[in-house]
Amino acid sequence: MQLQPIARIFTLLLAAIPILSSLLCAQQPIVLWDFNQTNNLLRATSGTATLVVLGGLRTAPASGLGSSDPSTNADFALQLTGFPKQGTGAQSAGLEISTSTVGFQSVVLKFDVRATSTASRRLQVLYSTDGQTLKAGPVFTLNGGTTFTNGLTVDFSTIPEVANQPEFRVRLVSDWDGDSYVGAAGNYSTVGTWRIDHLRLMGVSSGVQPVDPNPENPALLTITGQPLSLQVPVGGGALFRVAAKGAGPLDYQWCLNGQPLSGATRQELRIAQVSRDHLGLYTVRVSHAEGSVLSEEASLSFLTDPTIRPVRVEVVPGPQGSIRLAWPTRPGSTYSVLRSVGWDGLTTVLAKGITGGSLTENPPPGEQFFYWVQVQ
Numbered sequence: 001m002q003l004q005p006i007a008r009i010f011t012l013l014l015a016a017i018p019i020l021s022s023l024l025c026a027q028q029p030i031v032l033w034d035f036n037q038t039n040n041l042l043r044a045t046s047g048t049a050t051l052v053v054l055g056g057l058r059t060a061p062a063s064g065l066g067s068s069d070p071s072t073n074a075d076f077a078l079q080l081t082g083f084p085k086q087g088t089g090a091q092s093a094g095l096e097i098s099t100s101t102v103g104f105q106s107v108v109l110k111f112d113v114r115a116t117s118t119a120s121r122r123l124q125v126l127y128s129t130d131g132q133t134l135k136a137g138p139v140f141t142l143n144g145g146t147t148f149t150n151g152l153t154v155d156f157s158t159i160p161e162v163a164n165q166p167e168f169r170v171r172l173v174s175d176w177d178g179d180s181y182v183g184a185a186g187n188y189s190t191v192g193t194w195r196i197d198h199l200r201l202m203g204v205s206s207g208v209q210p211v212d213p214n215p216e217n218p219a220l221l222t223i224t225g226q227p228l229s230l231q232v233p234v235g236g237g238a239l240f241r242v243a244a245k246g247a248g249p250l251d252y253q254w255c256l257n258g259q260p261l262s263g264a265t266r267q268e269l270r271i272a273q274v275s276r277d278h279l280g281l282y283t284v285r286v287s288h289a290e291g292s293v294l295s296e297e298a299s300l301s302f303l304t305d306p307t308i309r310p311v312r313v314e315v316v317p318g319p320q321g322s323i324r325l326a327w328p329t330r331p332g333s334t335y336s337v338l339r340s341v342g343w344d345g346l347t348t349v350l351a352k353g354i355t356g357g358s359l360t361e362n363p364p365p366g367e368q369f370f371y372w373v374q375v376q
Contacts, residue, residue, distance in 0.1 A: 027108065031099055032200040034069050035061065035078045039237060039340065042078075042228055048099065049201070050226070054173065055093025058082045059231055063352075067112040067197035068150040074338075074348050077112075077148075077197035083120060083190055087180045091124055094173035095196065098131075104203030105163035109154040109170060111199040117144035117185035119192030124175035125154050131167030139175070144185025148197065164208045172196070221246035221288055227298035232274050233372050234302055237340075240269040242295055244286040254284045274300065313337075313371045322362045327373045329357040336374045339363070 031047030038061040042051045053059055062079035069075055083093050101107050115121065121144065125137030140152055154170070156162040174181070174194075181188040225243030232238050244250055254264035257280040261269075271278050281297045314326045325337060337350040337359050351359060363369050 026204065027106075027202045028104070028205060030101060030104055030107070030201040030203050031097070032198075033078070034071060035064065035197060035199075036069070036071055036074050036076050038074070038076055038338070039232065039239065040228065040230060041076075047201075048225075050098040050228075051199075052096050052098075052229075053080070053094075054096055054171065055084065055089060056082060057093050062193075062195050064148075064195070064197045066114070066150075067148045069112070069198040077114070077195040078199075079193050079195050081191065081193040083174050083192060084181075085190055086188060087176075090176045091126065091171075091173045094123075094171055094194075095199075096169060096171045097199075097201065098167075098169050099201065100166045101162060101168045101201075101203060102164050102166050103206055103208050105206040106157040106204040107162045107168075108156065108202050109200075110202065111152055111172070112148045112150040112197045113140075113142060113152060114146075114148040114195040114197075115142040115144050115184040116192045116194075118183045118187060118189035119144065119194055120174035120177075120181050120188060121184035122175045122177040122182070123194075124171075124173050126171040126173060127156070127159075127162070128167070128169040129159070129161035129165050131169060134169075134171070137170070141177075142184045142194075144183065148195070150198070163203075164206055170201075221250075221286065221291060221293050223286060223293055223295055226296045227269075227282060227284060229299040229301075231301050233374075235273050235275075236372055237370060238271040238274050238278070238300055240282055240284070240298060240300075242267060242284045242286065244293070246286075246288050247290070248288045251287045252284055253287075254282060256280050256282055258283070271300075274302070313373050315371060318360065320362075321365070322360055324358060324360050325371055325373075326358045329355075330375075333375050336376070337361075338372055338374065340370050 029047060031049040032045045033051060034045045035041050037043060041059055041061060044051065057080045060079045061076040064075040064077035067077060113123065121142045123140040123142055126134045127137050128134050137154055143149060162168060183189065183192065221244065223242060223244045225241065227240040227242050230238050242252070252265050252267055254261050254269045269282065279300055279302070281299055283297055284295045285292050316324045316326070318324050327335065335354045336352045337354065339348050339350055350361060
């Protein structure tokens with residue numbers, strides 16, 4: 001009789017083994033980009049990784065309607081344009097992810113893409129497991145049109161070197177189809193665009209713990225998060241951040257084109273309204289009692305995509321807490337009105353497809369908002 005409770009517990013444990021096994025083998029997010037923070041499109045929404053644009057492509061926020069991004073508030077995608085001329089620059093233009101997969105195995109990359117008819121129909125995946133040598137992955141043939149193809153998947157689970165890899169890189173680049181570029185649904189053109197959304201790297205826990213790269217010298221000053229390049233509307237806000245670790249208090253000095261900026265001595269550099277005088281290359285020197293280290297360069301530029309152009313908005317207070325937004329118009333254009341909490345916070349699309357030049361808004365109380373209009 002006394003053995004029965006023990007037998008029951010053992011039976012319950014046996015029943016729980018399949019559940020525990022499925023949890024251990026479940027895909028977990030490593031890093032995600034949903035591109036809904038339009039003031040810094042390339043910053044990861046979750047996880048730690050670097051996303052850079054290759055080949056001099058121009059970036060801009062564009063509608064993410066129809067992608068698998070579950071956001072119901074401000075749903076944007078990353079638009080890429082300015083691809084190489086016909087017959088040049090194969091596999092040179094696109095996006096590159098740099099991250100660590102330490103702690104993960106069975107790594108999978110997923111993303112949604114929408115290509116215009118004149119964009120390259122061939123998307124080549126390249127990857128590196130040593131941070132330098134690139135190897136060819138799968139090729140995707142894109143369909144041109146006005147809808148996203150969702151859930152494109154690159155399965156790295158059969159490549160052992162990708163698991164627990166501290167210097168993993170993967171590229172999504174345009175490539176020749178034959179001896180030259182071919183449009184996704186027509187003649188190829190450099191004004192063709194790709195939209196990328198819901199870009200995420202996932203994996204199964206491997207149980208491996210990240211190793212401190214400097215175990216014998218924990219006081220060594222290192223930059224763990226580089227400032228990222230930004231493209232913003234004229235008059236919009238910009239925010240640069242740096243992350244560093246080292247013994248003792250850390251000091252910061254931001255520079256523009258190599259020249260120190262007066263008063264720019266915090267971990268973050270905020271610019272409330274970007275003008276041409278703010279454009280250029282930004283760096284930050286982080287220092288402590290033992291020395292200093294200089295960050296990588298991060299550029300600040302205006303949005304230049306010809307299909308989505310920012311327009312300055314005039315804001316006039318109205319009755320009962322309302323405000324009136326106004327902007328110049330031109331025949332045949334439509335406008336999207338956007339609002340952000342602060343100048344670098346959550347962005348909300350207030351209206352799309354407006355043909356007029358004004359909108360009355362009742363913003364929620366207690367917050368500072370910034371407004372801008374995109375003309376299409």
